[in-house]
Amino acid sequence: MKKYYILTLGCQMNVSDSQRIATKLEELGYKSAPEKEADLVVVNACSVRQKAVDRIWGGIKKWQKSGKKIIITGCVLKEDQKKFNQKGIDFIKISDLTKIDHILRQNFNTSQYGSIHLNYFHIKPKISGKIIYIPIMTGCDNFCSYCAVPYTRGREVSRPMENIIREVKNATKNGFKEIWLLGQNVNSYKSDFSKLLKAVDKLPGNFKFNFISSNPHDMGDELIKTFSKLKKWTRELHLAMQSGDDEILRKMNRKYNSKQYLKLVSNLKLKIKNLKLSTDIIVGFPGETKIQFNNTVKICKKIGFKKAYIAQYSPRPGTASAKLKDDVPADEKKRRWQILDQMINK
Numbered sequence: 001m002k003k004y005y006i007l008t009l010g011c012q013m014n015v016s017d018s019q020r021i022a023t024k025l026e027e028l029g030y031k032s033a034p035e036k037e038a039d040l041v042v043v044n045a046c047s048v049r050q051k052a053v054d055r056i057w058g059g060i061k062k063w064q065k066s067g068k069k070i071i072i073t074g075c076v077l078k079e080d081q082k083k084f085n086q087k088g089i090d091f092i093k094i095s096d097l098t099k100i101d102h103i104l105r106q107n108f109n110t111s112q113y114g115s116i117h118l119n120y121f122h123i124k125p126k127i128s129g130k131i132i133y134i135p136i137m138t139g140c141d142n143f144c145s146y147c148a149v150p151y152t153r154g155r156e157v158s159r160p161m162e163n164i165i166r167e168v169k170n171a172t173k174n175g176f177k178e179i180w181l182l183g184q185n186v187n188s189y190k191s192d193f194s195k196l197l198k199a200v201d202k203l204p205g206n207f208k209f210n211f212i213s214s215n216p217h218d219m220g221d222e223l224i225k226t227f228s229k230l231k232k233w234t235r236e237l238h239l240a241m242q243s244g245d246d247e248i249l250r251k252m253n254r255k256y257n258s259k260q261y262l263k264l265v266s267n268l269k270l271k272i273k274n275l276k277l278s279t280d281i282i283v284g285f286p287g288e289t290k291i292q293f294n295n296t297v298k299i300c301k302k303i304g305f306k307k308a309y310i311a312q313y314s315p316r317p318g319t320a321s322a323k324l325k326d327d328v329p330a331d332e333k334k335r336r337w338q339i340l341d342q343m344i345n346k
Helices: 012-027 050-065 078-086 094-104 161-173 193-202 221-229 246-252 258-271 290-303 330-345
Strands: 003-008 040-046 069-075 131-135 178-182 208-212 236-238 276-283 307-312
Touching: 003 012, 012 040, 012 069, 012 094, 012 131, 012 178, 040 050, 050 069, 069 094, 131 161, 161 178, 161 193, 178 193, 193 208, 193 221, 221 258, 246 290, 258 276, 258 290, 276 290, 276 330, 290 330, 307 330
Parallel strands: 003 040, 040 069, 131 178, 178 208, 236 276, 276 307
Antiparallel strands: none
16 A cells, blocks of 8 residues: 655645645545655645745655655745746645546646635545644735735635535534634635624534634724624634834735734724734844834734744745845844744743
8 A cells, every 4th residue: 555644834724735635645545654654745835934945845855865756735836836847746736636646647737727716625634633624715815915825825715604614513523622714814704704703603512613814904893793702712813913013014015004903902802801812923024124123022012912923034936025125134034033032922
């Protein structure tokens, strides 16, 4: 029996996708194995950070040397796709997962690009661990200037609500106590995010649920009102701020300013008792001065985040910010990262 190993990089959405990849491979007669024993390595990739791309190239050298078959899928920019193809490595869009048997038989056209679709969501995920991740949508329409997601996953596409509820019901019947609803921006779920949350909250069973990720610019009063009434929600909210400086936020195309973010946080804390707030922050964005960085430090002190995922800016090919000069030195990015990490995550 042939053996497979899946390397998952990036966010929880990729974790969820890898669970469906595992199911498909096992349907094709493959068995899960440690990396060293595998005949096939599937990399569920992430082009959102350069470090993840660098890690893939390091792995490729090792896997090719040992004669392993390599397939790359996931969030991969076209420029990275072409580089992988030039090295003879197959790429398959995650939305074409149902065709992975063709690529394993060497007759799939790996150069095809197309709009993302949801055919692969009907594949039952192979779950391991105590948490189950359930995608409610994929893609993003926000086009933040630094972000590769709209170019790797495509525009927003939402799953039918009945499919999501069915998957949640199956999870609770199988004993899962913690459920995460996933989307690049769950607030813009097309069938009404408030309605979906209320439906999940009313389901029978002893479970808790959470969701990720929410964009501040479209979190309105009606949604906050829904949050305040949920009984099974963990009251943990991830609300990406990215910067506390208005000029940097404008250059990031974030569609809100620091005052609006602070007002939103104040409203959330007022309406939702015991709220735990986490965030994303990018340091060293092109043109970010020390004063502008200090504006981020100040707003973080005011808010008191429970956790922050802090990234040192790296330009992504094809994004709007890649045209800007990456002018903050690496050691200064690291210094700013350390300041925020010590302050928030200590």
